Each structure stands twice: as C-alpha cells, then as structure tokens.
Amino acid sequence: MCGAACASRVWETERNKALAAERSAASVILKRQVGLHATRPLEQKDGLAAMESHSRSIAKTLSWRLWATIITTAVVYFSTHEFKFAMEIGLLDTTIKLGAYFFHERLWNKVSFGRAVESPSDFEI
Numbered sequence: 315m316c317g318a319a320c321a322s323r324v325w326e327t328e329r330n331k332a333l334a335a336e337r338s339a340a341s342v343i344l345k346r347q348v349g350l351h352a353t354r355p356l357e358q359k360d361g362l363a364a365m366e367s368h369s370r371s372i373a374k375t376l377s378w379r380l381w382a383t384i385i386t387t388a389v390v391y392f393s394t395h396e397f398k399f400a401m402e403i404g405l406l407d408t409t410i411k412l413g414a415y416f417f418h419e420r421l422w423n424k425v426s427f428g429r430a431v432e433s434p435s436d437f438e439i
Contacts, residue, residue, distance in 0.1 A: 366423075375416045383408045 387404030391397060 368420075371416060371419045375412060375419065378415065379408050379412050382411065 383404045386407045387400045390403045391400035394400065
C-alpha cells in the first residue's frame with residue numbers, strides 16, 4: 315500500500331523503458347540512413363550518436379578560415395597600415411592553415427578521448 319508514490323515510480327519506470335526503446339529504434343534508423351557517408355561518431359544527444367562526414371569537416375574548415383583570415387588581415391593592417399601587405403599575409407596564413415586545420419580535424423577523428431560510447435543494445439534490429 316504505497317499509493318501515489320508507487321504509482322508514480324511505476325509510471326516513471328515504464329516511461330524510461332519506452333524512451334529507451336524509442337532511442338534504440340531511432341539509432342538503428344539513423345545508422346541505416348547515414349550509411350557509409352558517416353565517418354565518426356560525435357557526442358550523443360538524446361541517446362543518438364551524431365555522425366560527421368568529410369564534407370562537414372571541409373565546411374567547418376572553410377568557415378573557420380574565413381573568420382581567421384579577416385582577423386589576421388585586420389591585425390596586420392592596423393599594425394602596419396599597409397593594405398597590400400595585410401592581404402598578402404592574410405592569404406598566405408589562410409593557405410597554410412587550411413590544410414593544417416583539416417588534417418588536425420581528421421586526426422582527432424581517430425582519438426576516442428571524450429567520445430560517448432554506444433551500448434551494444436544500439437546495434438539490435
């Protein structure tokens with residue numbers, strides 16, 4: 315005779331089971347949809363592992379380098395007051411660091427540090 319407290323615990327347990335089953339089913343669907351395009355798991359969100367492709371890494375590289383080039387060019391311009399020199403340094407810096415960032419990002423894909431580990435139940439069909 316535990317009344318409302320027991321009923322609440324039972325309801326919460328059933329709700330958790332339903333959410334776990336839903337996450338597992340969604341994970342299987344996600345893995346089928348992503349297929350070979352996915353190259354690495356990221357942090358889990360709502361029990362699902364997000365995936366990152368080479369094209370996403372390239373897009374992130376380019377967007378970051380755009381901001382970094384603007385900052386580098388501005389710093390050089392405000393230091394020297396020479397626009398042509400600032401542009402040359404900005405473009406040289408961008409050319410070198412585009413490749414360096416992309417390979418750094420791809421190397422980190424091989425490191426498991428800080429990644430969420432999928433449980434074996436995520437592979438059930």
